[in-house]
Amino acid sequence: MRALRSVVQFLFLGGTVALLLRGLAGVTTNTCESYCPFGGLVAIFPLAKHGGYACALTELNVALFVSLVGLALLSKKSFCSWICPLGTVQEWIGRGGRKLFGRACRDGGGGTAKRVYRRVPRKADRWLVLVRYAVLIAIPVLTYTVWQYDLGFRKYDPFYILFTWGGHETAAFSFYVVIGVLAAAFFLPFAWCRYLCPLGAAMDPLSRAGGLRLRRNTETCTDCGACDAACPHAIPVSSYNEVTAHNCTNCMECAEACPEKGTLELSWFGK
Template sequence: MKSKAWYRKQLKRKPVQITRYAIQDVFLLFSLYIGLQFYQFYEHFVTNGKTPFVERPSAVEGFLPISALVALKVWLTSGDFDVIHPAGLVLLSFFVGAGILLRKTFCSWICPVGTANELIAWLGRKILKRNFELPKWLVWLLTPIKYVLLLFFIGMVLQMDIFSAKSFLVDNYNKVSDVKMLLLFLNISGYTLKFIIVIFILSIFFRNFWCRFLCPYGAFIGLGSIFRITKIERNVDTCTNCEMCTKVCPQRLKVHQVEKVTSLNCSACMACVEACPIKGTLNMTVAKKKVNKWFVPVTFFVLFFVVIGVAKMIGHWNTIITYAEWKQLIPEARYIGH
């Protein structure tokens, strides 16, 4: 067990990373709490009120990206804001929009799946003493997969006319999409379980396998990096090529080989900046200006809580679905859409 002195030393040496790990843990626990709260909400209706009523947590809509994507299309094309799963639209819009300025900060700081991936990779290092590297040719083959998946989902939504999109949002299937997601995990199929096991094993050997190659949500957020407003820059004159930056990168980017990290996979975790032993060699820049290593995460969280606060104030956070409607829909949720 590590001593308090060890933790104090680590906090002093890499405060951003220690803070990031703590925030990741908090949001992972929060996600589990949201899941438990939603299950209790669901249980109340399927037991005909025999269990206490628990308020439905609107944050659960953050796990409904397809619904939010359709809602985003409707909002951008007609100006109508989704009233069924408004929190889902708020969160998707913020995370994708924030990606333009702040890169994939969501992925490295609060995404529960990203956190789980990093924990699995850590487990792999404990068991195998290391995480393995994939051959460069295989990385090239695997990288497009998440963009193909993203293109599939975006194409599916784009081909919907505005009437069909609006109809989908108010359809009973979309209304209980969060319940159906819960049922998927409560009654997990053999195929789904096998898929999760395979991803788990791959993530033990290859760090952040899901995030790097398969996650369409992260791919969508990462598209904002195309504008290259925010990036890590390396001073080649002071760099000693120690490769510490590359070794700590969760996305396995070859930071020590480039002058500017412009990869869409960069998640602004700041691990490389803190790992660099030569002060001023690696810097985060915004609009070509050097910024403090805390700038990106602090800006992200300030905007994150402001956006949620404003959404709650103007009535774009909680669903309009009533208790009476939930009482009718939830017991039949597993049959809706079949």
């Protein structure tokens, strides 16, 4: 499954980089922004009120957002670990960070020492994850008020800045935003997704209901905890019979790490 996921990630990241290169070469005026589902969410209010789109947003953004809602209901936040190019870049950087900076630990399958992700202390983490909801509310509100229906968020958006290489309306400090996000991903897996991403926040309630979810076979599970250590989103997998956590992306890293093969498997509503 990891190989298949890597291929899918590579294709979406490659397509986004190809779009960037075509833009830099002047072959197209399209940017990654044209394919951003979060733009569809931002577009909904002006569309409902005025029947028009804010700034560069189009019906494609809305269609992608609606598709993402459907995908989240089907398969939780699989968009984040299978499709999102910023998620892919963060994941690869995070793996490097884990190898160099991770906490040494013994796995459940025979005591081999390996490196696992470091975590933010649970209490701080509980508060920090709420920042995403503030970002989710702030961006549309600022877009319709302070920014006068312009996409003023561009200069703070690591996805837009990185994959347009400092495109329209970015600022001198914008690259520092990207450097900060990627550096954070080195020390904390998916730091942007976990604490700041407004699209991830919008998906939370849908993801919790998502039908395709991991099921843990309690008869073969030995409670070794290898799955908990492997999850880049700090989900306590071994405490679930079926993983309904809103931040599960169906990346299957926990199943890869499980020494009892077949104990963690994808299921439809836990059946």
